[in-house]
Each structure stands twice: as C-alpha cells, then as structure tokens.
Amino acid sequence: MSKKLLLKNDHIAGINTLPVYREHGGYTVLANTLKNLTPDAVVEEVKKSGLRGRGGAGFPTGMKWSFLAKPEGIPRYVVCNADESEPGTFKDRYLMERIPHLLVEGMILSSYALGANTAYIYIRGEYFYVSRILETAIEEAYKAGLLGKNILNSGYDLDLHVQVGAGAYICGEETALLESLEGKRGNPRIKPPFPAVAGLYGCPTVVNNVETIAAVVPILELGGDEYAKIGIGKSTGTKLISASGHINKPGVYEIELGLPVEEFIYSDQYCGGIRGGRKLKAVVAGGSSVPILPTELILKTANGEPRLMSYESLGDGGFATGTMLGSGGFIVMDEDTSIVKNLYTFSRFYHHESCGQCSPCREGTGWMERILKKILDGKGTLSDIDLLWDIQSKIEGKTICPLGEAAAWPVAAAIRHFRPEFEAYVTNPDSIKDIKHYYRLQN
Amino acid sequence: MTNTHDIQFSKESMDRVEKLIQHYPAGKHKSALIPILHIAQAEFGGWLSPATMDYVASILKIQSIEVYEVASFYSMFNLEPVGNCLIEVCRTSSCWLCGAEDIIDHLEHKLGIQVGETTPDGMFTLKAVECLGSCGTAPMMQVGADYHENLTIDKVDNLLDQFRSENKKSRYC
Ligand SMILES: Cc1cc2nc3c(=O)[nH]c(=O)nc-3n(C[C@H](O)[C@H](O)[C@H](O)COP(=O)(O)O)c2cc1C
Numbered sequence: 158m159s160k161k162l163l164l165k166n167d168h169i170a171g172i173n174t175l176p177v178y179r180e181h182g183g184y185t186v187l188a189n190t191l192k193n194l195t196p197d198a199v200v201e202e203v204k205k206s207g208l209r210g211r212g213g214a215g216f217p218t219g220m221k222w223s224f225l226a227k228p229e230g231i232p233r234y235v236v237c238n239a240d241e242s243e244p245g246t247f248k249d250r251y252l253m254e255r256i257p258h259l260l261v262e263g264m265i266l267s268s269y270a271l272g273a274n275t276a277y278i279y280i281r282g283e284y285f286y287v288s289r290i291l292e293t294a295i296e297e298a299y300k301a302g303l304l305g306k307n308i309l310n311s312g313y314d315l316d317l318h319v320q321v322g323a324g325a326y327i328c329g330e331e332t333a334l335l336e337s338l339e340g341k342r343g344n345p346r347i348k349p350p351f352p353a354v355a356g357l358y359g360c361p362t363v364v365n366n367v368e369t370i371a372a373v374v375p376i377l378e379l380g381g382d383e384y385a386k387i388g389i390g391k392s393t394g395t396k397l398i399s400a401s402g403h404i405n406k407p408g409v410y411e412i413e414l415g416l417p418v419e420e421f422i423y424s425d426q427y428c429g430g431i432r433g434g435r436k437l438k439a440v441v442a443g444g445s446s447v448p449i450l451p452t453e454l455i456l457k458t459a460n461g462e463p464r465l466m467s468y469e470s471l472g473d474g475g476f477a478t479g480t481m482l483g484s485g486g487f488i489v490m491d492e493d494t495s496i497v498k499n500l501y502t503f504s505r506f507y508h509h510e511s512c513g514q515c516s517p518c519r520e521g522t523g524w525m526e527r528i529l530k531k532i533l534d535g536k537g538t539l540s541d542i543d544l545l546w547d548i549q550s551k552i553e554g555k556t557i558c559p560l561g562e563a564a565a566w567p568v569a570a571a572i573r574h575f576r577p578e579f580e581a582y583v584t585n586p587d588s589i590k591d592i593k594h595y596y597r598l599q600n
Numbered sequence: 601m602t603n604t605h606d607i608q609f610s611k612e613s614m615d616r617v618e619k620l621i622q623h624y625p626a627g628k629h630k631s632a633l634i635p636i637l638h639i640a641q642a643e644f645g646g647w648l649s650p651a652t653m654d655y656v657a658s659i660l661k662i663q664s665i666e667v668y669e670v671a672s673f674y675s676m677f678n679l680e681p682v683g684n685c686l687i688e689v690c691r692t693s694s695c696w697l698c699g700a701e702d703i704i705d706h707l708e709h710k711l712g713i714q715v716g717e718t719t720p721d722g723m724f725t726l727k728a729v730e731c732l733g734s735c736g737t738a739p740m741m742q743v744g745a746d747y748h749e750n751l752t753i754d755k756v757d758n759l760l761d762q763f764r765s766e767n768k769k770s771r772y773c
C-alpha cells in the first residue's frame with residue numbers, strides 16, 4: 158500500500174509556484190486553521206497524530222511543542238532545521254526544491270501553534286540554489302498576504318527568513334545550529350537548558366526538521382486522529398526515504414511506515430533491486446550514524462520476522478541485531494563492497510566534522526580514521542581491531558553532543574557484524590587486494 | 601592591522617547586506633555574519649583575505665577576531681586563494697560506492713594536480729569534500745555553487761572543456 162501525503166503533487170509542473178500550489182489545494186489548510194483552530198488546538202492535533210521528529214532522533218513532535226516555555230513578554234522562535242548533512246540523506250533537499258510552499262505553509266502553521274512571530278529556515282550553505290527557491294516562495298507568500306502582518310486577516314503576524322550555513326555537519330545538531338544562526342562557530346551547547354527554555358538569543362525556541370514541519374500540513378488537513386491511523390503502531394504517518402548506493406532506482410521515496418524492507422529494496426515501485434543483478438550485502442538504513450546491518454538482519458529481525466520500515470521494527474533487537482530509522486538515509490551495498498572501506502569514509506567524515514570541544518570525540522574520531530586507514534593499507538594488526546572497538550566504546554555517553562555516538566556506532570556495528578572481513582585485511586592483505594575476487598570467494 | 605579602505609561592496613551587495621541585517625531583532629545583527637561572508641567571498645575573488653574579513657567586521661561593528669573565528673570554522677569559506685573554478689568532489693559513502701574515486705583520479709590526472717592543489721594557470725582548484733546531499737545522484741561534484749550530478753568520466757571531460765572555453769569563474773552565491 159502506498160500512501161502519499163507530502164509528495165502527492167511533486168511531479169506537477171509549476172508546483173513550486175504559488176498559483177499552481179494553490180490550484181492543488183495549497184494554503185487551504187492554513188486558511189481553515191487560522192479561522193477555526195486556536196494555537197493550542199493545533200498543538201493538540203499534532204500530539205494526536207503521533208508524529209515523530211523526522212530529523213533523526215524520532216522524538217514525538219507534539220510533546221516537544223508542549224515543552225516550549227511561554228514566559229510573558231519574551232519572544233519565541235521556530236527554527237526549521239534544513240541543514241541536512243547526514244551522509245545518505247537528501248530528502249529535505251528534494252522536498253524544498255520541488256514543493257517549497259509545503260514547507261512555508263508548515264512553517265506558518267507551526268509558528269502559529271507555538272506563538273512565534275519570527276521564524277527561520279536554516280539551510281546548509283551548499284544548498285544555495287535551494288535557498289533561492291525558498292526565498293522566491295517566501296516572497297510570493299508575503300505578496301499574497303500569507304506572511305507578514307495580519308495573515309489572511311487573522312490578526313496573526315509572522316516573518317519568515319532563510320538563513321544559509323557554510324559547510325558544517327555539526328550545525329545540524331540543534332544547539333550548534335542556534336549558535337550558527339547567532340553568527341558564531343557551530344559549537345553545540347551544553348544541555349540543559351534545552352532550546353525550549355533558552356534557545357535562539359536565549360529565548361524559548363523549537364527546532365524541527367523540514368519533513369517534520371511539512372507533515373504538519375497533512376496532519377491538520379486530515380486531523381490528528383486520521384493521520385495516526387496511517388503507518389504502523391507508534392510509527393505513524395509516512396516517511397521520506399533517501400535511497401542510494403547499489404540499487405537500480407536511487408531517489409527519494411515517500412513510504413507508509415511499516416513497509417517491509419524487502420519490498421522497499423526489491424519492488425519496482427521503490428529501489429528496484431540491486432544493480433547488475435548482484436546480491437545484497439549490507440544496508441545502512443537511517444543515515445551514516447546508524448548501525449550497518451548485513452542482509453540477513455536487514456531483511457528479517459533476529460526472530461525471523463520480516464523487518465519493516467518503522468522506528469520499532471528497525472530498532473528491534475537493539476544494537477546487537479537491529480538498527481534505527483534515523484533520518485531515513487538508506488544506503489545499499491552489494492556483495493562486492495568493502496565494509497571496511499565504507500566505514501573508513503564514515504570515520505573520515507566524522508573526524509572532519511567533529512567540532513573539537515570534547516576530547517573523546519575530537520581525538521577518538523581521528524584515531525578511528527587513522528587506524529582504519531592503516532588496516533586498509535594492509536598495515537594493520539589484529540590488536541588494531543580491538544583498539545578500534547576500545548576507542549569507540551570510550552566515546553559513547555562522554556560528550557557534549559551526540560556526534561560522538563554518531564561516530565562510534567558505525568564502527569561498533571561494522572566490527573560486530575563483519576569482523577572476519579577486518580581480520581582478512583590484517584591477516585591476509587593480499588587476499589583482499591582484488592576486493593571483488595575476495596568477496597566472490599567468500600560467498 | 602590590515603588596510604580595509606580599498607575594499608568596498610558593490611551597491612547591489614550592500615543592498616543585500618542591509619536587507620539581511622533586518623532579518624534579526626535589534627542588536628542581534630551579528631547573525632548576519634555568515635550570509636555576509638558568503639557575499640564577500642563571492643565578490644572578492646572566491647576567498648576571504650584578512651582584509652576582507654576586517655571589512656566585514658567593520659560593517660557589522662564587531663571585532664575582527666569574531667569574524668576570523670567564524671570564517672575558520674566553516675568549510676565553505678576559503679581562507680587561501682582558489683582557482684577560478686573550485687571543483688569539489690564528494691567522496692563519502694554513497695558517492696564512493698558509485699565511483700567517486702574514479703572521478704577524483706580522473707580529475708587529478710586530467711588537471712595534473714592532486715586533491716587540494718590549484719593548476720599553475722590558476723584555472724582550477726580540486727578538493728575532495730564530504731556528503732553534499734546528492735547521494736541519490738552519485739557520484740557528484742560541486743563547482744562553485746552549482747551541482748553536477750550522475751557524473752561519468754565523459755561528463756567530467758565535457759564540463760572541463762566547457763569551463764576552459766568559457767574561462768569560467770565559479771559563482772558562489
Ligand atoms: C551531529 C548531529 C547532526 C544533526 N543533523 C541534523 C540535520 O541535518 N537535520 C535535522 O533535521 N536534524 C539533525 N540533527 C538532529 C537535531 O539535533 C534535532 O534533533 C532535530 O532537528 C529535531 O527535529 P525533529 O524533532 O523534527 O527531528 C542532528 C543531530 C546531531 C547530533
């Protein structure tokens with residue numbers, strides 16, 4: 158069953174413009190909401206919908222919104238996280254590029270619900286051309302009275318601005334994002350206080366992912382209860398999945414949560430199977446930070462149940478045999494792939510992106526990158542594999558922000574599930590030189 | 601102290617800067633720093649010299665050090681001169697899986713430089729960068745602000761020829 162809520166109109170020509178977006182029902186949810194619902198009623202609908210943050214952590218959005226402090230006389234802010242830098246993730250780019258007004262409408266609804274009169278979309282600097290698309294949409298919305306003073310004669314005012322970053326994965330972490338938005342280095346803040354109490358300029362702030370904010374539109378269109386019926390269990394609604402790697406049809410797919418992973422990989426409606434008819438070796442299901450799983454564990458849980466695309470099913474078995482839905486960055490690897498080399502690209506990434514505030518992350522990411530390079534160069538020893546394990550285990554829980562964990566988990570998972578391959582690199586480096594040949598022999 | 605008096609935004613850039621500053625509450629104009637640095641980099645040769653950064657500090661009425669510490673944190677700000685065309689090839693997982701190394705090797709060979717270097721004629725700088733959110737259209741590279749996706753060796757060759765014949769200068773923002 159396919160159900161489209163966010164991308165139902167993505168292929169309509171001109172849907173990026175206000176007139177065409179409106180022809181297809183755009184901004185009617187906004188008009189109805191401003192007329193018929195109080196801000197608190199909007200929060201209530203979002204709570205009922207069961208929507209969970211689409212940025213990676215999956216925290217219930219309605220609950221996050223209800224934590225927002227509301228002291229008298231102090232402004233509140235809504236900030237959209239469009240930093241999208243988790244390797245394997247490109248869904249927010251697609252959504253903003255194709256249907257910018259869906260995000261703008263979602264921003265107005267969210268800001269109304271939270272009582273913010275100023276909101277920002279913080280977008281990674283490399284997405285420069287997308288920032289221009291958003292700016293054009295925002296300009297159209299201002300001219301049509303959908304932004305600015307007294308929106309649609311409701312008495313509600315909102316200014317919405319696009320802010321570009323400048324190349325730093327860490328600015329996707331919400332407190333680093335706020336520092337960056339204040340014109341500083343993207344160093345994550347120590348929490349508490351949480352942004353809900355002291356965020357942008359020290360004021361109460363909600364930070365949500367692009368997809369989360371866009372989802373508010375169909376939630377208010379359907380009503381929270383109806384939205385909650387879509388999906389499976391506590392994984393309600395639809396999710397954008399960025400599919401990449403060795404598949405026939407890479408791209409962004411909107412799925413109803415609960416779709417079997419096997420169907421997602423092999424059905425022609427989605428990834429269309431593995432390129433060149435090769436066999437599947439492993440999948441990173443939710444962006445670079447989540448544990449990699451080998452074929453047998455990504456298609457089925459340890460209990461032999463079909464693995465589903467949902468927060469719970471992907472998480473089934475914990476990190477011993479499961480993974481996470483994360484940002485929905487679904488990276489597929491065929492039988493010829495070197496897991497060690499793939500991991501090296503991740504570790505190099507995290508080392509590059511560590512902001513350097515915490516020693517375990519700053520030093521640990523560098524060590525992991527260097528040891529992996531040594532192993533790849535055929536100069537590693539068996540004790541290096543143990544050293545890698547040791548280093549990653551000393552990062553988790555000992556840092557200011559979760560980038561430390563994001564760097565540690567992929568290392569742990571690769572060793573957990575593919576240790577023999579690491580060992581082959583150190584005990585018989587020649588056998589692994591012709592990597593394709595090596596893997597053919599193993600299979 | 602670097603002399604900043606001969607650095608001056610064009611009227612168009614200055615208008616953009618003034619508009620930007622209005623995006624923030626009174627007294628919070630430092631928030632405009634990163635967007636302004638992009639404008640400065642685009643206007644003043646594709647990189648941020650100390651004099652350029654001092655000029656930006658003077659516009660925002662903040663200390664130069666506040667600009668340096670920000671400029672040095674973000675990978676999109678070039679603190680050294682770069683070639684007319686800045687070529688940045690993604691090398692992270694999805695792009696690597698789809699052949700980014702071949703693209704990088706080819707570029708090194710074709711341009712006669714290593715990653716991190718600039719051609720002697722100042723035309724091209726080659727960099728390897730981390731995921732640019734184009735993993736579904738891998739391998740990819742960014743040239744200035746422009747994305748080039750689903751790269752093949754032929755496509756790269758055609759682009760290089762085109763850039764050379766146009767004597768292209770990267771557009772940054
Ligand atoms: C290192 C790091 C990078 C992150 N990058 C992003 C990102 O690019 N986009 C995003 O929406 N959330 C990102 N997050 C999660 C945010 O901190 C935050 O949880 C999220 O924006 C909340 O929005 P949501 O509840 O709608 O998911 C990142 C977190 C960490 C620790």
Ligand code: SF4
Nearest residue numbers: 512514515518556558
């Ligand atoms: S964990 Fe890493 S990225 Fe996060 S604050 Fe510490 S050093 Fe910076």
Ligand code: FES
Nearest residue numbers: 690695732734735
């Ligand atoms: S891995 Fe290259 S763009 Fe994402």
